[in-house]
Amino acid sequence: MPFKARVESEDLKRFKILDQRMLLTADEKKYYKALLKGYEGEVQFDSLTEKLQSDSFILNDLVLEVNHTKFQIDSTIIFQNTYHFFEVKNYEGDYIYDPENFKSGSGKPIQNPLDQLKRSKTLIRQLLQNLGYNLQVEGHVIFINPEFTLLNAPYDLSFIYPSQLNRFLKKLDMKPSRLNNIHIKLANQLVALHQSKVSMIKLPTYEYDQLKKGLNCKGCDSFSVSVQGKKQICNECGYVEMISTAVLRSVEEYKLLFPNWKINSNIIFDWCGGAISKRRIGRTLGKSLKIVGVHQWAVYE
DNA sequence: GTACGAATCGTGCATCGACA
């Protein structure tokens, strides 16, 4: 059980909704797929670190700030004498190592993860120093995807390839470690310093009118659904969901995309594409949300 | 499988009440 678990960021959720409800440009789509793949890789790495038996604290996904510089750490493990941090890459296919430019198989230059690692290491050292801790800092780039190959790579202990991952974690797990109150204090401080509201994701611009309205399927995201009694049935995959649940799920999407907008049955009626009557929507909202005000000034919170 | 009751839903109508 990690000291700080990873949660899917609100911006990634927003991107997913936008992908379903509007036509993204090719670049936006590519960017979203890369973000999603990166997140999946991090989750995959989390599932491996969770198995560690040694006395350690795992903190996933930290966004910290030192001297007005923000930086993100995919995964952190605090041992007795060492602060391990990890940059997880879910790259797939052949990549070519070049000290100047890391290149994908197609020859497209990408940022060398070692540069990112060095920068994070410097900032972490500064942060620990500022907080008054004297721990050794070690960083690694984890290539999590088994289909990844890095050509022309120098021997560098900072890179952990898929074939090395299990051995690496096993070695890490054998590290003698005994945590005490100082480590608990550090872990709590890091969680407190974590800037959950800061997002490194750049969302496409969107407006209500350009978004697709309607209820969608929880199983396959299709908007081709039928309402039969109390249930919504997907015409594509056959997934069955209670109407009330589908409406509330849709309301959550609306709230994510328009956090400052008011919610009433009329707006949600439109957001759901008019598939469900306003009275039914009103009843559903009334059961799960708090209503403030009356008549046309009523707002659900 | 059938019967039954409870819960839920859709519809229509009237009413409420702050606002323009």
Add this chain to the structure above:
DNA sequence: TGTCGATGCACGATTCGTAC
């Protein structure tokens, strides 16, 4: 004073769970 969205009520239809 008209507008407009929420609300209450009545009624019938549908769905669901339970017992037999």
